[in-house]
Amino acid sequence: MSVPANLASLRALMTQHGLDAWIVPSADAHQSEYVSTNWLRRGFISGFDGSAGTVAVLAGKAGLWTDGRYFLQAAQQLEGSGIELMKIGVPGVPTMEAWLGDELAEGAQVGVNAAVFSVKGYGELEAALSAKGITLVPLQADLVDQVWGDNQPPMPDAPVRVHPDSVAGETVAEKLGRLFLRMEREGVDAMLICALDELAWTFNLRGADIAYNPVFIGWAVVEAGKATLFTAVDRLNPDVLDALPDNVQLRPYADIDAACQALGAAEATVWLDPAVASKRLAVILEESGASLHLATGPVPAWKAVKNRTEIAGMRAAHVRDGVAMVRFLRWLETAVPAGGVTELSSEARLERFRAMGEKFVGNSFNTIAGYAGHGAIVHYAASHATNAAVLAEGIFLVDSGGQYLDGTTDITRTIAMGEPTQEQRRAYTAVLRGHLQLRGARFTAGTNGYQLDVLARAPLWDFFLDYGHGTGHGVGAALCVHEGPFSVSLRKNMTPLQPGHILSNEPGYYKAGEFGIRIENLVLVNKVHDNEHGVFLGFEDLTLCPYDRKLIDEALLSDGEKTQINAYHAKVLERLGPLVSGEELEWLEAACAPIELACCAW
Numbered sequence: 277m278s279v280p281a282n283l284a285s286l287r288a289l290m291t292q293h294g295l296d297a298w299i300v301p302s303a304d305a306h307q308s309e310y311v312s313t314n315w316l317r318r319g320f321i322s323g324f325d326g327s328a329g330t331v332a333v334l335a336g337k338a339g340l341w342t343d344g345r346y347f348l349q350a351a352q353q354l355e356g357s358g359i360e361l362m363k364i365g366v367p368g369v370p371t372m373e374a375w376l377g378d379e380l381a382e383g384a385q386v387g388v389n390a391a392v393f394s395v396k397g398y399g400e401l402e403a404a405l406s407a408k409g410i411t412l413v414p415l416q417a418d419l420v421d422q423v424w425g426d427n428q429p430p431m432p433d434a435p436v437r438v439h440p441d442s443v444a445g446e447t448v449a450e451k452l453g454r455l456f457l458r459m460e461r462e463g464v465d466a467m468l469i470c471a472l473d474e475l476a477w478t479f480n481l482r483g484a485d486i487a488y489n490p491v492f493i494g495w496a497v498v499e500a501g502k503a504t505l506f507t508a509v510d511r512l513n514p515d516v517l518d519a520l521p522d523n524v525q526l527r528p529y530a531d532i533d534a535a536c537q538a539l540g541a542a543e544a545t546v547w548l549d550p551a552v553a554s555k556r557l558a559v560i561l562e563e564s565g566a567s568l569h570l571a572t573g574p575v576p577a578w579k580a581v582k583n584r585t586e587i588a589g590m591r592a593a594h595v596r597d598g599v600a601m602v603r604f605l606r607w608l609e610t611a612v613p614a615g616g617v618t619e620l621s622s623e624a625r626l627e628r629f630r631a632m633g634e635k636f637v638g639n640s641f642n643t644i645a646g647y648a649g650h651g652a653i654v655h656y657a658a659s660h661a662t663n664a665a666v667l668a669e670g671i672f673l674v675d676s677g678g679q680y681l682d683g684t685t686d687i688t689r690t691i692a693m694g695e696p697t698q699e700q701r702r703a704y705t706a707v708l709r710g711h712l713q714l715r716g717a718r719f720t721a722g723t724n725g726y727q728l729d730v731l732a733r734a735p736l737w738d739f740f741l742d743y744g745h746g747t748g749h750g751v752g753a754a755l756c757v758h759e760g761p762f763s764v765s766l767r768k769n770m771t772p773l774q775p776g777h778i779l780s781n782e783p784g785y786y787k788a789g790e791f792g793i794r795i796e797n798l799v800l801v802n803k804v805h806d807n808e809h810g811v812f813l814g815f816e817d818l819t820l821c822p823y824d825r826k827l828i829d830e831a832l833l834s835d836g837e838k839t840q841i842n843a844y845h846a847k848v849l850e851r852l853g854p855l856v857s858g859e860e861l862e863w864l865e866a867a868c869a870p871i872e873l874a875c876c877a878w
């Protein structure tokens with residue numbers, strides 16, 4: 277069926293339920309950034325398949341709200357759908373809540389599936405609509421599912437595998453022991469773990485239920501001295517069963533409702549993270565008699581601080597990833613002039629190079645391979661409809677990463693396919709200088725990424741340039757490529773950076789319709805010094821791959837910046853050189869050749 281036909285069916289159901297509007301978010305029941313196919317309701321009802329967006333459907337109109345990463349894609353995919361694109365952050369574009377308030381009369385009813393709204397998100401939406409005299413109505417069923425019918429994909433049940441203690445660096449029993457103590461200090465009887473990456477980390481398990489993210493669909497209830505894992509039990513092989521401690525019980529995924537009712541009957545105090553736990557489960561708990569302790573749980577902060585074993589695994593994964601990147605960049609340099617290379621074929625070739633290395637599981641996200649103007653689309657995804665030929669001219673941006681059994685990678689390199697223009701070299705060098713300034717920063721313990729973000733932007737601001745995305749996000753250890761709770765961004769995330777945090781360093785610049793530039797390394801936060809002024813932290817590069825010398829305007833670099841580039845390239849050559857040979861080694865040696873300092877020039 278077409279999108280207009282699907283919308284008509286949805287509107288008929290809205291009428292049956294006495295609803296004036298229905299909201300379709302991108303979320304699943306676990307507030308995942310990316311969701312499994314059975315939860316792609318917003319994509320089904322709208323035809324827009326980007327990772328972020330919310331649709332609101334009224335009797336006579338509909339709107340889709342998404343951010344700047346997806347303006348171009350959404351405009352193309354919504355054409356002819358009857359859904360208006362609402363560009364978040366663009367002046368004059370109302371928020372969804374404001375739009376609903378303007379379009380609906382006082383006393384109107386807006387329906388949602390409470391299972392895919394967090395406690396926090398539901399509360400904020402309810403308050404905004406209530407101020408306009410509009411009632412938010414939580415339903416136990418999703419109306420979009422009824423439209424989707426038998427064509428809706430089933431719940432995923434990919435096999436779950438053990439993430440060994442030798443890679444995790446901490447046993448399940450040790451992690452649960454930390455939780456038991458924390459719960460006792462908080463005075464709670466139980467904790468509900470809803471986020472899938474928290475579940476995978478806590479129980480040292482990995483899955484494949486969501487593309488690119490090694491997680492599995494499930495819940496956990498942790499009580500004093502024991503835990504219960506709710507998932508599709510029949511997919512747990514004997515290795516998984518043997519690896520779990522005796523105090524971990526297994527129950528089917530759907531049993532979470534009964535478990536919440538039992539906690540309520542026991543009048544338990546249950547710890548819920550309001551940003552992750554669903555409104556639906558919160559209602560079941562409260563209506564059954566439980567008391568809710570609404571606060572951020574400890575697992576995200578614990579997970580973000582990598583232990584020595586995880587750090588060692590991340591370093592090893594980045595060496596293998598660096599070899600794949602060297603092979604790819606050298607292949608690109610020779611293959612493009614011969615012709616026949618496209619965005620999609622380059623993505624496939626890069627994945628093949630990664631797969632040649634040990635412990636490769638798959639990509640860590642959908643590769644962004646944007647040639648020329650496509651590179652200016654921050655989250656561009658090449659398709660058969662947009663697949664551009666990569667020519668021996670212009671600029672090619674490739675943002676990619678790998679999932680390995682021992683680590684996760686995320687790297688962006690911008691490559692000149694021909695002779696770059698002076699404008700391109702100036703912009704690239706400004707981005708590189710920002711990248712180097714952030715990488716070289718020394719800062720006291722307690723500093724957050726919001727305070728550091730300016731370092732990456734300042735060299736661009738010198739030329740009145742900027743970029744519209746964050747500079748750095750956390751990265752999981754053999755887990756999701758995006759994780760919190762910290763970031764480096766203009767958004768006021770006040771979470772301090774700590775030793776053991778791993779994050780991206782990725783400033784950029786984008787000229788719409790012409791080219792995009794981004795340089796991304798993953799970095800590890802380390803303690804570098806302490807004295808009477810405090811503990812000082814700094815960054816260590818984990819990513820190992822040369823920058824593109826053809827795009828560097830050396831006249832814009834200080835000797836200190838040249839020295840920093842030379843030191844990085846020397847490290848890349850030292851680590852990767854012994855692992856490649858022949859023409860690949862020759863390419864790497866040339867790419868890592870030192871830049872001459874002004875003090876040493878004739």
